[in-house]
Amino acid sequence: MPNSTKTEQTSPAPLSKPAAPPRSTLTLRDICTALVADGEIGQESAERVLSANLGAASNHTSKRHPLELVAIAALTSEKSGKTLGLERLTQWLADWAGQPYYHIDPLKIDTPAIARVMSYAFAQRHDILAVEIGQDEILVASAEPFKVDWEGNLRQAVRKDIRRVVANPEDIRRYSVEFYQLANSVNKASGSQAGGIKAGQQNLEQLLDLGASDSADANDQHVVRIVDWLLQYAFDQRASDIHIEPRRTLTHVRFRIDGVLHSVYEFPEHVGMAITSRLKILGRLNVAEKRRPQDGRLKTRKPDNSEVELRLATMPTAFGEKMVMRIFDPDVLLKSYEQLGFNREDRERWQEVTSKPHGIVLVTGPTGSGKTTTLYSTLKQIASAELNVCTIEDPIEMVEPAFNQMQVQTNIDLTFASGVRALLRQDPDIIMIGEIRDLETAEMAVQAALTGHLVLSTLHTNDAPSALTRMMELGIPPYLIRATVLGVMAQRLVRTLCSHCKATAPVDLQAWQTLTKPWKAPPPKEFHKPVGCLECRNTGYLGRAGVYEIMTLSGALTSQITDHCELEQLRLDAYREGMKSLRLSGAQKVASGLTTVEEILRVTPASQR
Numbered sequence: 001m002p003n004s005t006k007t008e009q010t011s012p013a014p015l016s017k018p019a020a021p022p023r024s025t026l027t028l029r030d031i032c033t034a035l036v037a038d039g040e041i042g043q044e045s046a047e048r049v050l051s052a053n054l055g056a057a058s059n060h061t062s063k064r065h066p067l068e069l070v071a072i073a074a075l076t077s078e079k080s081g082k083t084l085g086l087e088r089l090t091q092w093l094a095d096w097a098g099q100p101y102y103h104i105d106p107l108k109i110d111t112p113a114i115a116r117v118m119s120y121a122f123a124q125r126h127d128i129l130a131v132e133i134g135q136d137e138i139l140v141a142s143a144e145p146f147k148v149d150w151e152g153n154l155r156q157a158v159r160k161d162i163r164r165v166v167a168n169p170e171d172i173r174r175y176s177v178e179f180y181q182l183a184n185s186v187n188k189a190s191g192s193q194a195g196g197i198k199a200g201q202q203n204l205e206q207l208l209d210l211g212a213s214d215s216a217d218a219n220d221q222h223v224v225r226i227v228d229w230l231l232q233y234a235f236d237q238r239a240s241d242i243h244i245e246p247r248r249t250l251t252h253v254r255f256r257i258d259g260v261l262h263s264v265y266e267f268p269e270h271v272g273m274a275i276t277s278r279l280k281i282l283g284r285l286n287v288a289e290k291r292r293p294q295d296g297r298l299k300t301r302k303p304d305n306s307e308v309e310l311r312l313a314t315m316p317t318a319f320g321e322k323m324v325m326r327i328f329d330p331d332v333l334l335k336s337y338e339q340l341g342f343n344r345e346d347r348e349r350w351q352e353v354t355s356k357p358h359g360i361v362l363v364t365g366p367t368g369s370g371k372t373t374t375l376y377s378t379l380k381q382i383a384s385a386e387l388n389v390c391t392i393e394d395p396i397e398m399v400e401p402a403f404n405q406m407q408v409q410t411n412i413d414l415t416f417a418s419g420v421r422a423l424l425r426q427d428p429d430i431i432m433i434g435e436i437r438d439l440e441t442a443e444m445a446v447q448a449a450l451t452g453h454l455v456l457s458t459l460h461t462n463d464a465p466s467a468l469t470r471m472m473e474l475g476i477p478p479y480l481i482r483a484t485v486l487g488v489m490a491q492r493l494v495r496t497l498c499s500h501c502k503a504t505a506p507v508d509l510q511a512w513q514t515l516t517k518p519w520k521a522p523p524p525k526e527f528h529k530p531v532g533c534l535e536c537r538n539t540g541y542l543g544r545a546g547v548y549e550i551m552t553l554s555g556a557l558t559s560q561i562t563d564h565c566e567l568e569q570l571r572l573d574a575y576r577e578g579m580k581s582l583r584l585s586g587a588q589k590v591a592s593g594l595t596t597v598e599e600i601l602r603v604t605p606a607s608q609r
């Protein structure tokens with residue numbers, strides 16, 4: 001450029017980036033020097049990191065990337081005031097190299113395609129990992145952005161453009177191992193299938209049967225490894241359900257996480273069948289039976305060594321056997337009142353209701369509103385060595401050693417009602433009935449309460465007062481309801497804001513009024529809104545908590561329960577006695593910054609009065 005002058009050359013943008021290092025492989029000194037030049041850290045901090053890791057940078061046997069060594073020092077950025085963790089340092093490195101930063105989300109990686117692009121040895125030698133395979137280009141992640149020696153070879157081999165991104169070195173190392181091991185197991189498992197898929201299916205099943213009788217076979221081990229990976233991976237991702245779904249040529253695997261399904265893997269059809277067979281063996285199902293739905297349970301361990309139960313259910317579909325596994329995680333099913341999302345007032349009201357020696361306590365809400373978690377957690381709180389806690393459930397979601405649990409089995413006429421009848425002969429103190437859905441069960445609950453037992457159960461109604469009218473619709477006379485029901489709690493689960501990234505937002509007065517009408521509640525000083533970060537998979541929400549409407553049946557309210565009682569009047573009286581509607585209870589969670597107005601409006605019915 002003939003016109004380029006000195007002033008233009010010293011424009012701040014190009015100067016703000018430190019020079020590229022002299023070698024292509026980064027050393028700790030390269031990184032520290034560049035961090036100092038960039039104004040991220042001071043010279044003294046750099047010296048400290050360097051002397052702490054004397055020799056580490058030049059030590060080739062060290063598997064640690066220099067960025068990881070800097071991350072260990074947990075320095076504070078002089079530019080942003082934030083801690084220089086590995087993820088932030090990786091972003092900084094991407095910026096330095098002028099390459100996009102990339103976060104590897106294992107749920108979005110097409111593992112088989114990645115393993116086809118380059119060998120494990122090649123990926124390991126160059127510390128790279130293909131992360132997206134497109135029609136004309138592939139995206140390759142590396143934590144060595146200045147190393148280019150592998151690009152030519154790879155370009156020639158795949159005949160596609162190569163786009164480079166910078167990713168966290170720890171992730172690259174971990175996922176390379178995981179993805180390639182998995183791809184390898186899938187390959188080996190399908191390797192012996194040359195004789196056609198039909199023959200293959202039988203083959204694998206025979207092999208699995210051998211495995212069950214403890215004569216290990218190489219092929220069997222691959223399937224075992226895939227199943228182990230699948231389960232660990234689901235726990236890792238906090239999944240609540242695993243779906244294994246056969247299609248025409250592929251078997252899809254999906255996880256449900258915080259209520260939403262994510263596709264995670266596609267196996268060749270016969271490998272998918274082998275996986276299902278292996279799981280059926282583990283769950284003690286009949287492996288040969290594929291035309292009838294079956295269900296079973298299996299117990300395994302999480303990486304932290306805690307036990308987890310899974311409920312397996314199979315269903316024949318046009319393309320083969322579909323399997324769904326529900327993960328019953330004790331950490332999810334058993335919580336303290338705080339973890340359930342009870343505030344102090346909720347807790348006091350709920351404890352008042354459940355501390356009575358006899359009577360009926362009901363929890364209501366639609367499927368998936370967390371009723372079981374509330375019941376288990378409540379039982380666990382009130383159960384003691386002096387009390388006999390018995391349950392009749394369908395299904396038993398979590399096995400708790402402190403309870404005596406019975407499973408409904410309709411095929412042998414063990415129903416909720418007959419179950420309670422049997423339990424009453426077992427000298428119980430507290431009885432939990434999974435659900436009251438017919439008159440017979442309701443009558444058994446009433447009888448148990450009248451004979452001096454505390455009965456906890458669930459009903460499907462929209463709010464707490466409707467539970468009473470529902471009992472009447474089932475055919476329980478009002479005087480028996482007055483004599484037995486202690487209280488009703490309606491509940492919903494709302495997603496809670498991710499504490500790592502939520503931000504404050506101005507109060508939307510109109511939204512607040514919509515939320516709290518017909519009452520007038522003073523608005524909070526500020527709202528909080530979802531942002532999105534790595535922790536919450538960019539959704540802005542992490543985990544869920546309950547919102548509760550707790551109706552305690554005191555003297556005044558009880559007298560309202562008559563043959564001609566009006567639901568509206570009952571509700572009004574309950575409000576007067578201090579019951580808070582689901583939506584108002586949600587508004588309290590909005591005010592304390594736990595969730596958003598949108599989320600409460602999405603899951604709770606409008607307050608009625």
Ligand SMILES: [Zn+2]
Nearest residue numbers: 498501533536
């Ligand atoms: Zn977040």
